[in-house]
Amino acid sequence: MKRERIYGIMAEFDSAQALIDAAKRTHEAGYNKIDAYSPFPIEGLAEELGFHRDEVPLVVLIGGIIGGLTGYLMQYWMSAVDYPLNIGGKPYHSWPAFIVITFEMTILFAGIFAVFGMLALNGLPMPYHPVFNVPRFALASKDRFFLIVFSSDPKYDPAGTRGFLAGLQPRSISEVPS
Amino acid sequence: MDEQYKITANAQEAPVIGPGYTFGTVTEKISAIVLTRPASNGWFVGFGIAFLMTMMMLYAIGYLVLKGIGIWGVTIPIGWGFAIVNFVWWIGIGHAGTLISAILLLLRQSWRNSINRFAEAMTLFAVACAGIFPAIHVGRPWLAYWLFPYPSTMGVWPQFRSPLMWDVFAVSTYATISALFWFIGLIPDMATLRDRAQHPATRIIYGMLSLGWRGSARHWHRYETAYLLLAGLATPLVLSVHTVVSFDFAVGIVPGWHTTIFPPYFVAGAIYSGFAMVLMLAIPIRKIYGLEDFITERHLQNAAKVMLATGLIVAYGYGIEAFMGWYSGDRYDAFTLWNRLHGPYAIPYWALLICNIFIPQVLWVRKLRTSPVALFFISGVILVGMWLERFIIVVVSLHRDFLTSSWGMYYPTRWDWMTYFGTIGMFLAAIFLFVRLLPMISIFEMRTLLPEAEVKE
Numbered sequence: 001m002k003r004e005r006i007y008g009i010m011a012e013f014d015s016a017q018a019l020i021d022a023a024k025r026t027h028e029a030g031y032n033k034i035d036a037y038s039p040f041p042i043e044g045l046a047e048e049l050g051f052h053r054d055e056v057p058l059v060v061l062i063g064g065i066i067g068g069l070t071g072y073l074m075q076y077w078m079s080a081v082d083y084p085l086n087i088g089g090k091p092y093h094s095w096p097a098f099i100v101i102t103f104e105m106t107i108l109f110a111g112i113f114a115v116f117g118m119l120a121l122n123g124l125p126m127p128y129h130p131v132f133n134v135p136r137f138a139l140a141s142k143d144r145f146f147l148i149v150f151s152s153d154p155k156y157d158p159a160g161t162r163g164f165l166a167g168l169q170p171r172s173i174s175e176v177p178s
Numbered sequence: 179m180d181e182q183y184k185i186t187a188n189a190q191e192a193p194v195i196g197p198g199y200t201f202g203t204v205t206e207k208i209s210a211i212v213l214t215r216p217a218s219n220g221w222f223v224g225f226g227i228a229f230l231m232t233m234m235m236l237y238a239i240g241y242l243v244l245k246g247i248g249i250w251g252v253t254i255p256i257g258w259g260f261a262i263v264n265f266v267w268w269i270g271i272g273h274a275g276t277l278i279s280a281i282l283l284l285l286r287q288s289w290r291n292s293i294n295r296f297a298e299a300m301t302l303f304a305v306a307c308a309g310i311f312p313a314i315h316v317g318r319p320w321l322a323y324w325l326f327p328y329p330s331t332m333g334v335w336p337q338f339r340s341p342l343m344w345d346v347f348a349v350s351t352y353a354t355i356s357a358l359f360w361f362i363g364l365i366p367d368m369a370t371l372r373d374r375a376q377h378p379a380t381r382i383i384y385g386m387l388s389l390g391w392r393g394s395a396r397h398w399h400r401y402e403t404a405y406l407l408l409a410g411l412a413t414p415l416v417l418s419v420h421t422v423v424s425f426d427f428a429v430g431i432v433p434g435w436h437t438t439i440f441p442p443y444f445v446a447g448a449i450y451s452g453f454a455m456v457l458m459l460a461i462p463i464r465k466i467y468g469l470e471d472f473i474t475e476r477h478l479q480n481a482a483k484v485m486l487a488t489g490l491i492v493a494y495g496y497g498i499e500a501f502m503g504w505y506s507g508d509r510y511d512a513f514t515l516w517n518r519l520h521g522p523y524a525i526p527y528w529a530l531l532i533c534n535i536f537i538p539q540v541l542w543v544r545k546l547r548t549s550p551v552a553l554f555f556i557s558g559v560i561l562v563g564m565w566l567e568r569f570i571i572v573v574v575s576l577h578r579d580f581l582t583s584s585w586g587m588y589y590p591t592r593w594d595w596m597t598y599f600g601t602i603g604m605f606l607a608a609i610f611l612f613v614r615l616l617p618m619i620s621i622f623e624m625r626t627l628l629p630e631a632e633v634k635e
Contacts, residue, residue, distance in 0.1 A: 015630065016630070016631055016632075016633045017632075017633045017634070020633050023395075035394050035395060035396065036394070036395040037392055037393040037394055037395070038393055038395065038398065039201060039205075039366075039370070039393060039622060039625055040366075040398075040622045040623070040625040040626050040631060041398040041399075041401065041402050041622075041626070042395070042398070042631075042633060043633070044633070045395040045398070045399075046395040046396050046398065046399035048395075049395055049396070051395070051396050051399060054399055054400055054403050055400075056400050056403040056404050056407065057403060057407065060404075060407050060411075071347075074327065075338045078327060078335035078336075078338070079335065079338055079339075082335065083333060083334055083335055085334075085337070087337060087339050088339075090339055094339055097338060097339040098338060100341075100344040100347070100348070100418070100422060100425075101338060101343070101344055101347045103414075103418060104344075104347040104348050104351045104415075104418070105347065105351075107351055107355065107411050107412075107414070107415045107418075108351040108354060108355065110407075110411050111351075111354070111355040111358055111359075111408055111411050111412070111415075112354070112358065114358075114404045114407050114408050114411070115358045115361075115362055115404060115408065117404070118362070118400045118401060118403070118404035119389065121400050122394075122396070122397045122400055122401070124389040124390055124391065124397075125386075125389035125390050126389070126390040127385060127386065127389075127390045128390070129390060129392055131392055132392070137392075138373040138374075139373075140373075140392065140393050141205075141366070141369045141370040141372070141373045141374075141391075141393060142201060142202060142205045142370065142373065142374070143200065143201035143202040143205065
């Protein structure tokens with residue numbers, strides 16, 4: 001038995017402006033589980049979709065704090081606690097000399113947290129995703145702009161949502177099989 | 179995109195991107211170089227030569243491991259020699275890539291969008307070349323990992339009060355962050371290549387590298403935040419790296435090293451040589467691959483202006499060194515100055531002044547700033563000059579210090595030269611592979627420069 005579940009309905013637009021207007025109207029129409037795809041970042045588009053909490057800065061801050069503490073405490077423990085060595089009569093805990101490595105470790109950890117935190121929050125890597133089932137979606141990485149209403153949206157109904165999207169004058173509309 | 183960004187992108191006379199391009203044509207033009215354009219005979223010849231030079235480097239290093247660093251010209255008092263000269267030279271070259279990708283991003287210089295990708299690649303490859311030298315210079319390269327603080331059966335830890343140890347952390351952090359920055363910049367373009375690729379194997383490889391990027395607006399939002407924060411982190415990092423490299427010298431008491439001007443003047447010199455390398459790569463590449471519409475006259479001019487400015491800072495550094503030689507009243511400092519001008523290494527010193535200070539002044543002439551051929555040669559001169567600068571700093575300071583009884587001379591051997599030219603080969607081989615396998619211009623950032631990318635709220 002062939003039972004095809006629908007992941008969502010996708011509309012294709014020609015320009016960044018058309019997509020941002022469509023996203024705004026769809027969100028205003030009460031759809032919440034929606035997403036938009038574009039070949040380059042569009043300022044303000046995510047906000048139109050109701051996205052307001054970007055946790056990346058917090059993740060980077062945490063990474064930086066962990067890195068800085070690790071760098072400093074590592075040097076303190078190794079030089080002053082675990083194996084104190086007299087180097088040119090300098091104090092074991094010679095903090096000014098520890099600043100450089102503390103700084104480098106702060107940057108290193110913050111940078112690693114930025115990259116991998118961003119990927120994790122985005123749920124990447126994810127080689128397969130239902131939107132790739134739409135053949136025209138290959139253009140999303142070139143010059144086309146897509147808006148999708150997920151079937152999990154409470155307001156979703158196959159015919160009504162399709163009709164609503166058609167009212168936004170897209171270039172094409174396709175169903176995304178799950 | 180805010181107002182300021184648009185102004186820098188559109189309002190100046192020389193465009194950052196040629197007229198008449200659309201999202202589609204920009205995408206096609208850049209991705210075609212990787213996906214459909216056959217490799218020319220010239221590419222094979224160039225790559226072949228670079229590959230042979232890489233093999234020469236491996237041979238020289240292999241012999242070094244067998245015989246020890248006695249095969250080099252280093253002897254006491256000149257214990258640092260070519261290895262450190264080349265290390266500083268390469269790491270300095272890398273700095274322009276980070277400057278272009280991070281600092282110019284923060285300054286909203288949108289012209290950077292067409293040169294940041296390969297400038298970052300240049301950074302990575304230059305840091306890879308730089309990293310070879312300290313590792314093989316330690317004498318027993320198979321124990322180079324002792325530099326890192328790992329719990330060993332010996333129970334001891336590295337000496338964190340030494341600038342050499344700071345350098346280990348600065349350079350390895352720099353290499354890691356540069357690689358990450360480069361990689362996340364590539365992710366959306368990998369998705370473009372995945373969607374354009376005809377061959378299934380190509381599609382799978384680029385698909386894996388793209389991590390399944392699909393251009394979701396939420397993803398873009400976090401992506402841009404992470405990219406911007408990474409740029410903000412890379413900016414102090416890049417300034418710190420050459421500062422720390424200069425500490426390797428400045429913290430020592432050797433005359434000619436022990437000076438506070440070193441950190442800023444090293445950073446300026448790094449950017450100076452790095453932009454020279456960017457131009458030496460960009461000028462032939464834009465010609466061969468027909469990218470004059472993306473890497474325009476404006477890019478060449480801006481790079482030339484950066485070189486002119488940083489070159490003047492470097493000249494100021496030389497001036498202060500000479501002034502302090504006289505003003506400090508320290509006879510050893512004064513002698514270092516005299517020794518540079520009249521000693522056995524006077525010829526490299528005068529050549530350095532000619533290459534780094536006198537010849538680059540022609541960049542004041544607008545016509546030369548916009549002439550690719552002239553810029554290519556001036557950049558070559560600057561690269562030679564910056565290499566000589568590091569040679570003067572390392573060798574001339576060490577060879578005659580406080581006691582005449584401990585003076586000596588340094589003569590590089592053929593192994594020194596083979597290793598040095600070998601790393602140039604390795605660098606070029608990596609560049610040759612890069613332009614064929616990855617989009618050398620950031621496609622998605624180029625799209626944002628097009629007029630059709632503009633949206634109003």
